[in-house]
Amino acid sequence: MEAAVQQTPKRARPLAGTTVGIPPRQLDFTLPAQGQRYFYDNNATASLFFAMLSAFFPPGEDYFVESVRHYRKRVTDPKLKAEVSGFIGQEAIHGREHDRLNELLSSRGFAMKAPDKAVRAALWVLDQLPQSQKLACTTFMEHFTALLGEQLLTDELFARRAEPEMIQLWFWHALEELEHKSVAYDVYDLVGNSRRERILAYALVTGTMIPAVLASWGYMLAKEGVFRNPKDIRRGMKLLLGRKGFITRILPQMGLFARKDFHPDKHDTRALVAKWRNKLFGESGSLASDLRNPEVATVQ
Ligand SMILES: [Fe+2]
Ligand SMILES: [Fe+2]
Numbered sequence: 001m002e003a004a005v006q007q008t009p010k011r012a013r014p015l016a017g018t019t020v021g022i023p024p025r026q027l028d029f030t031l032p033a034q035g036q037r038y039f040y041d042n043n044a045t046a047s048l049f050f051a052m053l054s055a056f057f058p059p060g061e062d063y064f065v066e067s068v069r070h071y072r073k074r075v076t077d078p079k080l081k082a083e084v085s086g087f088i089g090q091e092a093i094h095g096r097e098h099d100r101l102n103e104l105l106s107s108r109g110f111a112m113k114a115p116d117k118a119v120r121a122a123l124w125v126l127d128q129l130p131q132s133q134k135l136a137c138t139t140f141m142e143h144f145t146a147l148l149g150e151q152l153l154t155d156e157l158f159a160r161r162a163e164p165e166m167i168q169l170w171f172w173h174a175l176e177e178l179e180h181k182s183v184a185y186d187v188y189d190l191v192g193n194s195r196r197e198r199i200l201a202y203a204l205v206t207g208t209m210i211p212a213v214l215a216s217w218g219y220m221l222a223k224e225g226v227f228r229n230p231k232d233i234r235r236g237m238k239l240l241l242g243r244k245g246f247i248t249r250i251l252p253q254m255g256l257f258a259r260k261d262f263h264p265d266k267h268d269t270r271a272l273v274a275k276w277r278n279k280l281f282g283e284s285g286s287l288a289s290d291l292r293n294p295e296v297a298t299v300q
Helices: 044-069 078-107 113-127 131-154 156-161 164-179 183-190 195-223 230-241 251-258 270-281 294-298
Strands: none
Touching (some): 044 078, 044 113, 044 131, 044 183, 044 195, 078 164, 113 131, 113 195, 131 156, 131 164, 131 183, 131 195, 131 251, 195 251
């Protein structure tokens, strides 16, 4: 009689980023092809702003990853090494999922090539800089994406205004931006943080990105015929730039980056991260069953 072979269940090896709270979660968002055309509060101006932003992510995140990867070999601390690996993993998946969202928005008829070209032109300029200046630019843009993420997760109006299927993708991205918000900065600290370079990064990024935003958003609005609808523009501007507008709330905090003692962790978002990990990936989280690598869900 053959002895029964006792099989020990194989435990998936935790991914490096997962061990330090930066798990690259594998998700495939399925978005409805026929959703509401103006997915943000049925307003074309604001919806096209978020569509433009989505187009900026994949090339932008490639730039972030490349600028950090350049210094990866200098990182010897095991914790930071794992954080870098989590950061790279998360950003790669963000780029992939925003590409899919961008294709969907393109199939709905939005002029998505315009923001793609505009952001690539801006990044081409930033790509000509010395490596440490490039990393400084990344840390500034990561400061912006962390603020954006925090705004998305705390602005209850955003949740009520956006298309429900699409908002899950934005929530997941926002959460992970907060989880990895310090990684690029810690690598930058390691390779010689210079305040002069940071202030220059502020100027260079805003000097290249603001024209890219205005030109491509303006083009998208023109293509969509929104300029013939001043009511839509007025309301969209109020939603984004009004007293309690989405962007208005972010702008005052942008300047923190130029402070001598700036560090992303000085603004504590751990409670917000814990709350949203649970909301999205906890036992009855809205995305828990969509996670293709559930072993990362154990992250605390
Ligand atoms: Fe990202
Ligand atoms: Fe990021």
